[in-house]
Amino acid sequence: MNSKILKELLINGRIDSGSLKKLKVSSYTYQKSIKDLLWLGVVVEGKSKMSVSLLDGQVSALLKRMFFDGFNVELLTKENIEWLSSLTDPKTTVELAGETSLSNAQTSHKLNKFAQFLSKQGNKYVLAKLNSSLFDFLLLVKNRSIQEFVWKNGEERLQSLPLDFPTDGILTGFSRFTEFGLMINPAFKQVYFPRKELSIEDVLSHAIKFSKNANDLMLCILFYLKNKAKFDVGKIEKNCEKLGVMGAWLDIIAYLEDQPVKHPGFFLLKEEFMQKARVYGIETSPRYGQKLIQAIFNEASKKASERIRVYFIGGNALIEHKAKNSTKDVDVVLASEKQSSILINALKKNGFAEVAERELQYNQLETSSMLQKKGFPRMDIFTKKICNALKFSKRMQERSKKMTDGRIELYLTSLEDIFLLKSVSSRDSDLVDCETILQKTVLNWKIMLDEIIAQEKNLKGIQELAILHHLETLEKRMNIKIPITKKISSICLEKAMLYLAKKPISIREIRQKIDFSETSIRNQIKKLEKEKKIRKAGKKPFKVVIA
Template sequence: MCLYDTEMNPTSIKLLKSIAEGKSHQTELMTLLSIGEWQFNTITRELMHQDYMDKTNDVFIFKNNAKAALFHNIANQIDVEKLLHDSNEQIFFNLTEPVTIKDIQDSTNLSLRTIQRCMSEFESIGVIKKVDDKISIDETKEQLYLFAKLLKTENERRNIESYADIIYQDKFRILKKIPKDQRADGELTGFSLFYDYGIDYQTTHNYFIKQESSLRLEEILIHALLIAHKNKDKNAITMAILFYLKNREKMDPLDIRMIARSYGISEIWIDVEGYVRNDPLKNIDLFLPRNEFEEKARLYDIHSDLYTLPVAYPQLFRDIGKKLPEATEACLLGGENMRMKGLKDRTKDCDIVVDDDKALNNLTNTLLDLGYKSLNKEHFTNDDRRIDPFDILEHPARSRVDLFKTRIAGKLVLSDTIVQRAKIEQFTKLKLRILSNEDIFLLKSVTLREGDIQDLSKIVQSGNFDWKIVWDELLYQEHLTCMNFSSLVLESLDYLYEQTSIRSPFYRKLISRVLDHEISKLVRNREMPLDGIIELLKGNDITEKMIRNRIDYLERKKHVRKIKKGDQVLIQAKEKIVFNVYSNNPVDARDRMKKHVEQLSKYFVLSDEIKKYALELVDQVVDKGIENGRKPTGLATAIVYLATIVKGDGYYTAERIAKASNLSQPSIHALYKLVKRSLSL
């Protein structure tokens, strides 16, 4: 959905310039432009439709409005043809605020080459200024700025109902407020759908979203929060929170964060997470006092268990220790670990990890003896499935227990260094290891659950926190597991900095590590223009210079090579280098691919039919030898994507499935096409 559909051609601009210079008669203008009557009529009709000019008999004059007046004044000062021809106009009105080249690409969908050509023209007429990597209209040129704002407003209103109030708009979606007695293009969202999900909240208007993708529950929540935040309406923000609490088990917390960030309100959403947990907030003035919130929660039948929680330590562990059949070791992590150290008041569950089957069985059977019941995996929430505990046990009056074996949340393993740093407490037959704050910090950095950003802040500020331990353990975990956690940690640290201004001392080293990984992914199966890599990765704290330095580093290490083709520099992977780190142990590709299919099936809760079909495709791929020389998990990911298309409803996009496997979208599409073509599907 591209919202801009009108571009001025050079002839139209020359016509307006001629009128600005005092030419007005049709015959005179046609002669100056060297065009025929049919083309002249087409151009003038469009310019009159765009409110630039009027016609009386055969005489053309500028309209008496701000748009025409601004054009007239600007045309006398600069070369308006360079300013407005073709795609330049679209880029011009996107420079009312400082933006990066990547921002312009996102908002216009134009190619990098087109944008660069436009910027060169703008610089030649002196209409823009650059500060670091941000570009904007020169603020000293007031009329130019006003003209750009006017064009931008016109574009935003194009194809939108005249009675609509735009809440948010980008090139993919429009969120708008509509009077209740009016119709609108799009579908209802935000507060307009609250009643359907158990929250009876009446508003004076309806809210519509127009977008190409299907509306998701997480988007309804963020749309409501965006509307409430725009109006600075504390009561409406509270209603959005109640909607979240009522429907939390149906939503994915990572998806909520991602959507909030795409709408520019991630900071507000992190505060919502904190408010639910009664943590300190960055924007406290946006929220009702706690007692008023709790009163509203009671009115809407939101049980206090959803925002006030039981405690586990020490009584639960005393009871476990007395009932265990033999000496057993376990490690305490997560929120309960923090609560017992005085770093938080409550937590919704108690996370425990053990290192072998014997300890797992002992602990599970003891909890069952204490009245716990194992939660059927069919009842796992999206968050539960993502964290993927070995078992979840619930009790009507005690803390929920999430049990992990060796690997925590499908990511970090219980390493010897983590175990050695833990403090030991003895509860009869239970030896409980209390994980260090540094290890809790790293765990929370890679799991990104609700409220984790506030927890990270509390851990860092608890005193005697050692960042070096976090960095060393991150590197050790990536070595042990052959997985990339650096990108997840960087995302967490960015959230932490946005919310609290806390910056890790290894932040720059982490960016370099993430950049190396991202560059490697981009060039793994193809040549990539250097300029293209820079524009894809640049932004926030990542500068062009940093990206160039990392590419130079990878070239020195013989991981990549630079190739000159025409006027472009291309980056290519060295064939002998595999950028993803894998174990050197020989692994059966069929087994590895099937295991990855099983993991993805569990992660996305795919039907048995889709999983069975995907496993059959693995056998066919291996039998044909297609896997030779290719990454097994990459092929398995593409097979799952293919299976969801053939046997499913297309709900699982390539982007979502690729993201779950830490695979780029170009890679999954290439492998998908390879499998489909090789198997003649």
């Protein structure tokens, strides 16, 4: 902040735009300094936007002491204060870079710039206590931020405020539920910073982060069900991962799927939840068991014009594997367009019809056909390829086991292949189903790795990242190590680098696109350079491009 502006404020207790000429500072400098002071909470705005008055408090008292002790307050920008306050506890360069969202190089530059205020403990840096006023000031700002903000990451903040409290953030979480059709009256105002347009996925994931009890999560579930057709599940998962509530999101889906949840205390009994849902006029998806599903195919077999093979690949397959008791839809794949057409015609003769309007997450599946009939599970029919990603290969077909004979021969896909196919899917329940599979059996990971490698050409762009994300999420949630994760990570990083380097791209830009560490990216660049697959272009900061 500007020293002239601060001095005027500390001496007179207030400052306004009339001070600009007197102090010989630009309008930009004045506004930036006032913005930093407002962020610190040491001033309050007057009637004019350009006027502020000094507030009494610990922060302003320490700021005043530092100024009159001769401290260079020009260093106390919002960015520097946040960065220095993160060093009240010892941190390595890598830890500091991760917490502050700066690159390793930018972090090293900052450490050199502020070296006079730091001390070193082994390979860790920490704020020195020689300047007690600075240390107390930064510790106070840090502790205040921890109390005020539910979550923060770089410039992003989530905050819960009294309803009448003024803010320059944008409403989110429960404060936006009514806007999307779920009429509630929250006791607090929930806000996101910085101000920007928020998606419905942002609103939901923020609400999950704000949730403190079973009633809060119940409202999140109802909001999800009310607007389910609009949601992109991949975006919800990405947001929840960033916010540290991926476990809560997966518990929500497990709860809806009648699967065990990790934290049952945060969920209402199902009967109580159903009563609440009816009050809000929300219907939950009905679920169906083995007998009805088998009856559907028995009847369809009577109407099939030729003998065909139908492979069970979804929740219906997990029922046959005794990993689930029920499902809301039936997923099958057939090896040719002709066979799919025969199955679709047979089902239509029995009253099934094409789904008129698909939910976003189901539209992303890119099925050959999606059929429905009142009182029956929805039928998702794939031909040759699942989710426009993996082919139902000859190897997968050979690993499947025959269940029934007749005009429609039913085959049960192996658990390894079901797990893999669900790993590239965009539906909410697929990750929870993968967890259920891991709880029920020991998988042959080599089969899956060999299948992924064999089908690399079918995985468009960087679709392997979806598989990697699911594996890493399951490792964290179940506290296990999946033996192929490291290899998949290596495949993903190399393919992602080659995909992104079709045009010149910097390391910083790469990090914004894919969630890999700077060190991993730099190592991959060296490897690909050595293999002459990419080359560096331009001066520092250099970019990489396909060789």
